[in-house]
Amino acid sequence: MRRLAQAPNLAIATLWVHALREDGIDATVQREFLGAVMGHLPPDQCLPEIWIDDDAQFALAQRLLAAVQNRPQRTWHCVCGEKIEGGFEQCWHCGEMMPR
Ligand SMILES: [Zn+2]
Numbered sequence: 845m846r847r848l849a850q851a852p853n854l855a856i857a858t859l860w861v862h863a864l865r866e867d868g869i870d871a872t873v874q875r876e877f878l879g880a881v882m883g884h885l886p887p888d889q890c891l892p893e894i895w896i897d898d899d900a901q902f903a904l905a906q907r908l909l910a911a912v913q914n915r916p917q918r919t920w921h922c923v924c925g926e927k928i929e930g931g932f933e934q935c936w937h938c939g940e941m942m943p944r
Contacts, residue, residue, distance in 0.1 A: 857892035870897035
């Protein structure tokens with residue numbers, strides 16, 4: 845297990861993990877519930893983290909995550925009413941894909 849990245853919030857952490865898993869990386873989100881349980885910790889110690897199970901996949905995971913993070917920034921509105929930002933092509937709320 846190696847830590848790949850820290851995400852600014854759980855929604856983004858979940859999207860990153862899904863993107864990595866689509867490419868065959870065994871990625872998991874850690875500390876996702878710590879923020880609620882450990883309310884006295886500084887915020888930067890409560891952020892969700894992306895961990896890679898297989899060290900052999902770590903370099904590939906770094907490249908894939910960089911590609912996900914560097915997608916063109918687009919904002920779109922999903923059919924469920926969510927506003928999607930950050931270049932994601934799938935709604936974090938309902939799972940719908942961005943309309944083409
Ligand atoms: Zn949606």
